[in-house]
Amino acid sequence: MTRTHPHLTQTVLDACHTLAEFTTTPGSITRLFLTPPMHDVHAYLTDWAQRLGMTSHVDAAGNLRCRWEGSAPEAPTLYLGSHLDTVPNAGAYDGILGVVLGFALVEALGGQRLPFALEVLGFSEEEGVRYGASFFGSLALLGTAGPMLDLRDAGGQTVREALTAFGLDAQALPSAEITGEALGYFEIHIEQGPVLEAAGQSVGIVEAIAGQNRFDLTFTGRASHAGTTPMLLRRDALAAAARFVVAAEDLARSTPGLVATVGMMDVKPGAGNVIPGEARCSLDLRHARDEVRLAALPELLASAEGFASERGVTLTVTPKMEVQATPMHPQFRALLHQAAADAGLPHPDLVSGAGHDAMVLAARMPAAMLFVRSPGGLSHHPDEAVLAEDVTDALAVGSRFLQLLAAEGGRHGL
Template structure:
C-alpha cells in the first residue's frame, strides 16, 4: 500500500523515520531532523523541509551525505551491494548493460572525478521526467561537470541528491506528476522542429516564420484542439490563439501565454512552458466538462527573441497595437523581407490585418505568464516556484572610447591614452556599482578594439552597456552613475567617450492583486513563498502597458541555465506550476488583498 501524508504526519517519530527509510542514501539524520516540522501540508513541503536540513548542515556532514552514495557503474554495482533504491535507479538508466567501452569510460571518469573532488559523482539518473537518462546523457553530464569548481560541484551533487530523494518519495507515496509529465512531453515533441543547419546538429533553433516555426505553430494548434479549446486559430502575425469560453459571454477573459520562437541553439522551456501549462489546465477543465465564468485565452506568441528580424516582442506587441510598419520591409540574412516571409507562411502581410489584432483591454481581466526562471536563484534555494514582483527595466548603450593610438614599445606607461584600459575601468566600475544595489545588474557584453594590433596602444575601443533594475528610477540612477564615472575616467586618462542609446524598456512591476493571487496559489500547495524580480524581459512587459500582469517562475535544472541546450526543469516542478495555475483559475472570482 502506498504511504499517505496523513499516515506520515500521525506516526510516532521512530515510525515516521522508518516509513521514509532509504529516502536519502545511508543518511537517516535528514528525515529524523525534518520530521520535527510535521505536520506537512503537502509532499512538496516535506521535500523542501528535507532539503533545508541538508542546506543547514555543515560542510563535513554534506560531504558525508555525498560519499554515502555509490559510484555510477562502480564496484558496488558490480558486486551487487547497492541499496535496493540505487539498484533500481542504475538499472533503469541501463548502467547494468553498459558496453565494454561505456563501462571503461565511466571507470575513467569516476577515477578523474574522485581525484579532483574527493567525493563520488552524483547524478539523478532517472532524470527530469523520472523515466531515466540514457547512458550517453550520463557520460556527457559526467564530462561536463568535471570542469566545475569544487564548491559549485558539491552544491550540484546535493541538488541531484534532492532530485533522487524526490523521485523515491513519489514512489513511496505512489504518486506521479501526470500533468507535469504531459507538459514535459509536449515540450519534447515541440523540440523536434528546428531550423536547417541546427536540426542536423541536434540543436534547437526556431526563428520567425521559418518552416520549423510554421510546423511548431501547427503542432500547438493541433494540441490546443485536442485539449478542448472552443476556438483555435493562427492570426496575422503567426500567433497561435486558443480560446476556452466561459459560462458568461459578457465576462472579461483571462489572457495568458508566452512565446514559441527560440534563440539560436537554445533551450526547450524558455517561453514554451508558459504556453503548455495553461493548455494543461484547459485540458483538465474540458475533460471534466467545467466552465468558469470567465473565458481563458491562451496565446502562443510567434516572436519574442528578435533573432531573424529586429522586431523583438512582435507577437505580444501586435496585441497592444505596437507593430512598426517599417518591419515589413526589414530583410533577414538571406535578403528575405518580413512581408515576403509572411506571405510565404500564408499570412496576409497587410497593416490592416495586423492592426485588427489589437485587443481591447476592457475585455480582459489581466495577463498572467508562467516562465522558467532562467537563473540560479530558485535552484540554490531548493524552492520550486517563485512569484515575480517586477520585470526589470533596462537600458542599452553602444559606446566608443577614443584615446591615442601609439607604439606599444616606445610609449611610456605614464604617457598613454589607452582606450582599452579606460574601458577596463568602466567594466569594473559597472560591476561594483550594480552590485551596490543588490538587485541591479550591469553587463558589458560587446568589447572590441577596431583595427587593433598586437604592438599598438589601442586608440579606440567600442563596447556595449546593458543596465537593468526592478524600478525605472533605480535603473536611471545606475545609468547616471555609470555615465558620470565614464566622464571621470576620461578626464583622468585623457580619453573621450561617445554613446548612443539603442534600447530603453520600462520596468513592469506586477499588479499587486495578481501577484497576491499567485502567492496564494503557491502557498496553497504547501510550497515556500519566494518573491523575486525578473532580470530577463518577457511578453508580460508588453501586455503590462495596457492591462495588469503578474508572472510565476518555475525552477530550472543545471543551476537554472537558460538560452542553452542544458535548459531544463522537472515534471514535478511543472506539476506544481500547473496546479498553481489551476488554483489561480479557480479563484478568479475572489478579490485579492
Template sequence: MSHKDSMTETESRAAKVMQRADRMASFSETPEHLTRAYLTPEHKLAHAQLASWMLEAGLETWQDSVGNQWGRKVSANPTMPTLILGSHSDTVANAGRYDGNLGVLLALEALEALGDVELPYHVDVVAFADEEGTRFNTTLIGSSGVAGCFQPSWLEVEDANGVSMASAMDSFGLEPQVAGSDSRVDEEILAYLEVHIEQGPVLEAQNLPVGVVTGIAGAKRYEMTVKGMAGHAGTVPIGLRQDAFCGVAQMVTEIENYALEHDIVATVGKCEVLPGAVNVIPGEVRFTLDIRSLSQHQLETCCETLLEKLAAIAKLRSLSFESRNIYQAQAVLCDEVLQHKWANVVEKHTQQTACFLPSGAGHDAMVMAQVANIGMLFVRCDKGISHHPAESVTTEDVSVALDCFIDMVQSFAP
C-alpha cells in the same frame, strides 16, 4: 476524489507536458539543434501541433494577424472580460526546450484539466510566435501584435537572407497589410498570466519549485567610444601615454563596484580594442554597457551617475569619452493583487512561504502590461541555465506549477 488520486492526475498531466515539450523541440530548423524562428516552416508545424492539442482539449482555435496561435475555453455565460494565459513558442538559435514553450504547454494543460469547469469568463491561451527576435532582430513581435503596438515599419526589416518581414508573412499565409489590426483592448482583458522558467539560479538556491515574479527589470544599453592616442609600444614612456584601453579597464572596474553598491546589474559584454595590434598602444576602444533594475527611477539615476563617473575617469586620463544610448526598455511591475493570488496558490501547493523575485530577462508579459494587469510565475530550472540545450526542469516542479496554474485560472470567479 482523494488527495492521492488528485496528486496522481496532476503528475500524469505534468509528464504529458514534458513529453509535449520534447515533441515541440522536434520542430526545428536543424535536427541537431533546436532553432525555431518566426514565420518559418517550423513555426507553421509547431503551431499546427499546438492547434491540434487545443482542439483535443476542447478549445476554440484561431491564428491571429501576426501568426500567434490561440485557443479559447469558451464560457457559456461570460459576464466578465477574458483571462489570457500565454508565453512564446519561438526559440533562440541552439535553444533549450522549455523557455517560452513550457508556459504555453502548461496553460494548455491547465485548460484541459478544467474541461468540465464552467467559468464566467472566456480563458484564452496564446502562443506568441516571436518573442526572441531570432530572425528579424526585432523582439516581442507576437505580443506587440496583441497589445496594439506592432510597428508597420517592422515589415521592412530583413532577415539574414534579405527577406523582408512583409514577404515572409506573405509566404507564411498572413496578410502583412493587416498585421496587428486584430489587437486586443484593455477593457476586454481580465488579466494576463504567464508561467516561465526562471532563467536564473534564485529558486534553486532557495530550494523552491516555483516563485512569484514581482516585475520585469527595465534595461538601458549604451555604446561607448573612448579615444586616446595610439603609439609605439616600445618607445612611448608609460607615464606619457593616453592608452584608451587602460582607461576602459578602470571604467569596467568602476561599473562593477557601482553595481555592487547599488544592487543593480551592469554588464560590459562587448569590447573592441583598436587598432588591435600586439605592439601598438590602444588608441581607441569601443565597448557596450547593459544595465538593469526593477525600479525605473533607480535605473535612470544610476545610468546618469555612472556615465558621469566614466566621463570623469576619461578626463583624468586625457581621453575623450562618448556614450550613445542604443536601447531602452521600461521596468514593468507585476500587478500586486495578482502577485498575492499567485502567492496563495503557491503556498497551498508547496506548504512553504512563497518566494517573490524580479525578472532580469524580458518577457511577453512586459508588452502585455500595456493592455492588461500582468501576473507571472517562475519555475525553477537546473542551475539557472537557459538559452542553451542544457536547459532543464523536473516533472515534479512542472506538476507544482500546473497545480498552481489550475487554481489561479479559476480564482477570478466571484
C-alpha cells in the same frame, strides 16, 4: 495543499518533447517565425484544444488562440500563454512550456467554467531571430505590429510575404487585436538564469521586467612608446577604461538588484609595447526599478569621466538603447504569492532580466509572470531543461491562481 493533477506533469513534458521535433533542422530545435514546422505545432496544440472542448484558430499574425469560454457570455478574458518560436539550436522549453502549461491548466479544470474566459495564446514570434525585431505576435494583439510588416529577412522576404506563404492575410492583421474585455495576461516561463536554482526553489514570481540602458564609451588618449614614456606623462586610454569596468562592477555589487556589464572592449593600437591610445567599450545596465537604474547611470558615467580626465584622456559616451522597466501587476502578483503559499511552496520575488511577451501586454492589461527553475541556469541552448517536480509546482500555483481569481468573481485588476 494536495497536488491534484500529478498525471498532468507527464502530459506537459511529453508535449514539450513531441513539439521539440517540429523543427527545420532535424536533430536540433530551430523553429523561426512563420516557418513550416509552426504548422505542425499549431496542428498538435489545436488537436489538444479540441479534445478539451476549446475553440481554436490561428489569427492573422500567426498566433494560435484557443478559448475556454467562461460561465457567462459577457465574461472578460484571462489570457494565458507564451511564444512558440525559438532561437536557432534552442532548448525544448523556452516559450513553449508556458503555452503547453496553458492547455494543462485548462485540462486541470476538468470541465469547470470560470467567471472569466481563458484564452491560451501561442505567440508566433517573440525571439526576433528572423526579422531582427521582436514581439510581432504580442504587438499584433495590441494592434501595433503593422510597422513590422515590411521588414525583410535574410532571404529578402517581407513579413507580409511570409504571412501569405504561411496561408495568412497581412491585410487582416488588425483583426488580431484584442477588442473585448481583458482581465489580464499570465505567462509561465523558464527563468533562463540561475537564481531559483541557487536558492533551491522551484518557482518564483516576477516582480518586474528590468529596464535597461546600453551605451558605447570611447576613451581617447595618446598612443606612445611603452618603454620611454614615464607613467606620469602617459595618456593611457585602457587604464581609464579598466578603472571604469571595475567601478561598474563595484557599484552594481553594492546596489541590490543592479546588474552592470561591460561585455565588449576594443583596444587600439593593440600592441604589447604601445600605450593604448583608444579603448572602446560597451555598458549594459539593468534594474527592476527605473529610479535605481537612472540614479546609477550618472554616477557611473561621472566615474568614467573622472578616470579619463585624471589621465588626460577624453571620453565620448554614445547611448545605444533605453527600455523602461515593466512592473508586473501588483494584485496579480499578490494572488500568485497567495497561490504559491496555498500550495505549500516558497514564493520568492524575481526580476526578469530578459524581455518577454508579458512586457508588451502589460501596456494593455494587468500582466503577471511565474518563473520555473532553469537547471544550470541554462537557456537558448539544447541542454535547456526543467525538472518534473518543478512543472508539478508550476501547475499547482497556476491552478490555484485561477481558482483564487475565480473566487473574486474575475473582477481582479479591473
